[in-house]
Amino acid sequence: MLPLHDLLDAEVLIESGFVSGRLDLGLYPDDLDGWSRALDVLAAGGDVRWPNDDRSPEIRVRALDREHETPTVHVEDVARSGISVSIPLCLEDGWIDDQRKRLRLVRREWPSEVLKTSPGAYEWRR
Template sequence: MTSQDAGLPSELFRFEGDRNVVALRIESLDRRPDGTAIQARGTIEIDCGDVAAGRGVRGVQPTFVGDVDLDAWRAALDALDLGQDVAWREDQRATEVHVRWEHDDMLVVTVRDRMGLLTDVTAAVPVSDEWFDDAYDRLDRVYGLFEGR
């Protein structure tokens, strides 16, 4: 790891609650010769339900994130904060994340793998104002990795 990679690993997002976790973990950066980041590599980690009881799922989906994806995630957070449902990276060549509101305090998150196993995994998680504060902080930290701060 170089000094430019300080702050790794880092999470772009984390949805968590009642034995359900969906998180995108950034593990490394692909850089140009001048040191600027081209894209980040990572995994979407899914741990939902009670795997030991046979009523759950656990897995890791490799993925990548570019600066365009970060901008799209900021727009998705803004829309969620306004009470709208979102689809991040829909119809792109990457794992999709769909988030919809259920009641005023619950988000339903679906990770859709259209490129590999053609599988959807859905989890419900509670959400609060503090979650949004944390989500924007996570996004700013990942933006910082791309900017080399």
């Protein structure tokens, strides 16, 4: 199926004074739309889960964790490694705007191999 060719290999890097880890992800173009919506929710003070389609791994961000009084990220890789980690964050002002800039760069540089011509119809780019 053609849509499965437009995958982007990505990784999540987690580092703190206590834990460090790396998690490989395969992203679809629609995952970027989901991250864009997640940034909108975070900007409004809400919590997010991404990708939001019951895939593993999963990243959840709490805009304000009451226990730590900071945002907290929870990364869970149940299907492959069975590992999960939660880390309180100290985010600088403008973090969401920086994420939006990075998202635009990824969209611009995405090595798309197929073109969606109509719902459910694809063709190879030439």
